[in-house]
Amino acid sequence: MKILVINGPNINMLGIREPGIYGTQDYMSLRKLLEDTGNELGITVEEFQSNHEGDIVDKIQHAYRRFDGIVINPAAYTHTSVAILDALKAVGIPTVEVHISDVSAREDFRQISYVREYCVKTISGLGTEGYRQAIIFLKDYIVR
Ligand code: CA2
Helix, strand or coil: CEEEEEECCCHHHCCCCCHHHHCCCCHHHHHHHHHHHHHHHCCEEEEEECCCHHHHHHHHHHCCCCCCEEEEECHHHHHCCHHHHHHHHHHCCCEEEEECCCHHHCCHHHCCCCHHHCCCEEEECCCCHHHHHHHHHHHHHHHC
């Protein structure tokens, strides 16, 4: 089983500022958590981060017939990108949406998520642990 984890803009800056919102874990420890989770569950977990919407669309398209599941934190593109939603619909791969912070308790402009209508689950506000939960959920969802 192969799961692709996609992180959107500024996720590579985690741990540098706003620890009250995003926690103290940096991007490298997130990558380590993903690797450890893959090893623990005996599955392949690949991580991709980009600050560019088109690169994220390209990566989703490239995942077609190569990955069994996607975990995506589109970051700011969550609230703006129909292109990422359309790419997920186009490839038809089961996807879980993850947010590090509790977006439901934040600004009005963060209340819209374009990808949510496609995703089989949304996990928000659990910090980087949310990615681990998403991978565990997807593994079970895919084999069912
Ligand atoms: O809570 C999340 O995971 C978000 O997807 C993170 C995005 C934000 O735009 C979404 O509304 C919610 C931001 C990514 C990280 O941004 C940073 C900001 C300051 C310092 C470090 C990272």
